[in-house]
Amino acid sequence: MINGISINMYLMLSTVIFIIGAIGVMARRNTIIIFMCIELMLNAVNLLLVAFSTLHNDGSGQVFVFFVMAVAAAEVAVGLAILSMIYRNVKSIDTDILGNLKN
Amino acid sequence: MLGYTITQWVFGILSFLAIMFALMVVFSRNPVNSVLYLVLTFFCIAGHYLVLNAQFLAVVHIAVYAGAIMVLFLFVIMLMNLNQDTEPQKTTISKIIAGVIGGMLLLVLVGVLKGTEQIQLSQYGHSEIGLVKNLGNVLFKEFLFPFEIVSVLLLAALVGAIMIGKKEIK
Structure with missing residues (x-):
């Protein structure tokens, strides 16, 4: 199915998506949006892993994507549990309010 | 069609949509809209997996990300009752700084990757691996x-x- 696509296109696409995620982490204050931008960055890396797996005709890259997905799922589960507990105590998930760990 | 193969068209459309939806995730004011745009981004990335002959991974990606993780995000957002009015906004100056830093990072990475060798995926493409x-x-x-x-x-x-x-x- 692949015709006329070079690996450079996937390099550029992954770079752009990764940087959109990085800008989101820097520019937003809502902690849940920051989590979603981290997911976006992980997905950019996953896409590049699959592209190189296809390029080298090697399944290891795709298996690595499985592990990245498992780690991302674990991270999201624990992170959202922490966030909901913080929201219960502080009534906010604004990173500027959460800056001090005193309360 | 205009000198491009059908795969190149599919790649271009999917890439454009993925980048647009990713931008909407970052810039939309309402967190619920952000989650929905992120689901659409994941669907575009699953389409890319299909183009790359990673069929099983595309299915797993939709099931795990769009099905499980995003539902978790939506639950938490709706439990916290977040909407446009409660959304905290950074000051304009820090948004500009974030944009400039991201732009510089993009410039460096694109500059580095631009000179790499153009290897066509078709000469290695193998439909069995995924x-x-x-x-x-x-x-x-x-x-x-x-x-x-x-x-x-x-x-x-x-x-x-x-x-x-x-x-x-x-």
Whole structure:
């Protein structure tokens, strides 16, 4: 199915998506949006892993994507549990309010 | 069609949509809209997996990300009752700084990657590698130990999420 696509296109696409995620982490204050931008960055890396797996005709890259997905799922589960507990105590998930760990 | 193959058209449209939806995730004011745009981004990335002959991974990606993780995000956002009015906004100056830093990073990475060799994927493309049979062979022969470790990690995350999310820890 692949015709006329070079690996450079996937390099550029992954770079752009990764940087959109990085800008989101820097520019937003809502902690849940920051989590979603981290997911976006992980997905950019996953896409590049699959592209190189296809390029080298090697399944290891795709298996690595499985592990990245498992780690991302674990991270999201624990992170959202922490966030909901913080929201219960502080009534906010604004990173500027959460800056001090005193309360 | 205009000198491009059908795969190039599919790639271009999917890339454009993925980048647009990713931008909407970052710039939309309402967190619920952000989640929905992120789901659309994941669908575009699953389309890319299909183009790359990673069929099984595309299905798993939709099931895990769009099906499980995003539903978790939506639950939490709706439990916290977040909407446009409660959305905290950074000051304009820090948004500009974030944009400039991201732009510089983009400039550096594109500049570095621009000079790399143009290798066509078609001369290596092989339709068998993304199927369950081959992936299972690799996963359970070469990566058996990491697979077991991941199961322990998921168990630890399960216990941790329940412990943290409990109402009162005595």
